[in-house]
Amino acid sequence: MAPDAPRPPRSRTAADVLRRLIFDGELAPGSDHLETELATRLGMSRTPIREAAVQLAAQGLVELRPRKGLRVLPISPEDMREIYEVLTELESGAAGRAAERSHAPGVLDELEAAISDMDAALDRDDRDAWADADDTFHRLLMRLGGNTRAEAVVAMLADQVRRARAVTLWSRPLPVQSNADHRAVLDAIRRGDAETARAIHRTHRETAGRMLLDLISRARLKAI
Amino acid sequence: MAPDAPRPPRSRTAADVLRRLIFDGELAPGSDHLETELATRLGMSRTPIREAAVQLAAQGLVELRPRKGLRVLPISPEDMREIYEVLTELESGAAGRAAERSHAPGVLDELEAAISDMDAALDRDDRDAWADADDTFHRLLMRLGGNTRAEAVVAMLADQVRRARAVTLWSRPLPVQSNADHRAVLDAIRRGDAETARAIHRTHRETAGRMLLDLISRARLKAI
DNA sequence: GCGTTCGGATATGCATACACTGACGTACGC
DNA sequence: GCGTACGTCAGTGTATGCATATCCGAACGC
Known part of the structure; x- marks a missing residue:
């Protein structure tokens, strides 16, 4: 029992x-x-x-x-910009620190697995599964950064935009570039190349943020 | 009335x-x-x-x-490291964005005033007044960054370490370098030089964080 | 003598009751 | 007809009462 x-x-x-x-x-x-x-x-x-x-x-x-x-609370495009700015800074910082630290063997494999899941989901054109795996990747990445405060803040902000994703997930282009970025970040972490990990993830988030903002403003969505 | x-x-x-x-x-x-x-x-x-x-x-x-x-909640040295890492990233980001944006004429003068207050407090060796002005400077800087979320997060974390300052303020060296940094950041913002503003403020916070951690561990303070 | 179990004390989690405040509609005055 | 003042009503903010869960100590058994 x-x-x-x-x-x-x-x-x-x-x-x-x-x-x-x-x-x-x-x-x-x-x-x-x-x-x-x-x-x-x-x-x-x-x-x-x-x-x-x-x-x-x-x-x-x-x-x-x-x-x-x-x-x-509705999320305005302006809110979205703010949230993505913070996510960009904290996540790229975490990616950098993750590269500087050493990790138990299995941990990086989990990241790898999340990336594979995203690939598989893309092949099936299963956007919901992709989004879930993407969440997992970003959550694991923050965990690897070794800063529980940053982790908590990012989780909070991710919650705030979660609703928006329901809207954008289906109108955005297939996130194929996204996955190349993820692999590049993982590689950099494996090599202990903090600068590259940080830079790539920063660009990754900046691009994603711009794309979402563009999507939202095209759709004339004043708030989500 | x-x-x-x-x-x-x-x-x-x-x-x-x-x-x-x-x-x-x-x-x-x-x-x-x-x-x-x-x-x-x-x-x-x-x-x-x-x-x-x-x-x-x-x-x-x-x-x-x-x-x-x-x-x-007590703040351990580990907590302190985490908090300063996040402060470093969000504040330097704000400094960079502040340099990219244009500001109403009076706003930058307030920053200037906060710096002068710190100078004056240093001359009088009035550490409490210095700390207050330092708070003001950092708060204004975040405001200039134009990201209310980042502002809120930073305010929250600043609250968490506020208690620690009561301990460290009196045993730390006089923060003279600090003020040179502040002026340099303000100058960079005035010139619209985002990269410099970001870099200087990052170094400023990293140095301050290391100094505090050092102070705390020297004092064998396991928690504050 | 030590471990275990039972009982009581106590803080909490929640439900409920109530006063007050702010909003809205109506009616009156101009 | 328009503006204002008053009355009514609803929702919240707070107090309070109560059931329950947990913790500590004591007593009992081994």
């Missing part, structure tokens, strides 16, 4: 469920939701809902407007 | 007061504090205290441990 898992606190459940609802678009960007309404919807009282709301607000996913309810 | 300000929500007061107590060291690093105790101390019920606690936890200032109370 699995030792029955202790029931997670309701506030935690609330935060998890709300996050999922936001990512899935069930709580649309820009929409308002009263605490009472959410409490009923999740089958709990307002107290844990409020606690979760405060956390999500601290992570920049929602905004708490007294009497208006909790508003799911 | 000033239109009487509406009374701020208790939860906000709680967060502000707790932050101050932490910075002032009245809630010592590593110490535990029960919600009930804090509620009594701040003259309010547990509800707003909890809300504030969740916020502070999200900012990485405290940790919520069921039944142990809220624990003021």
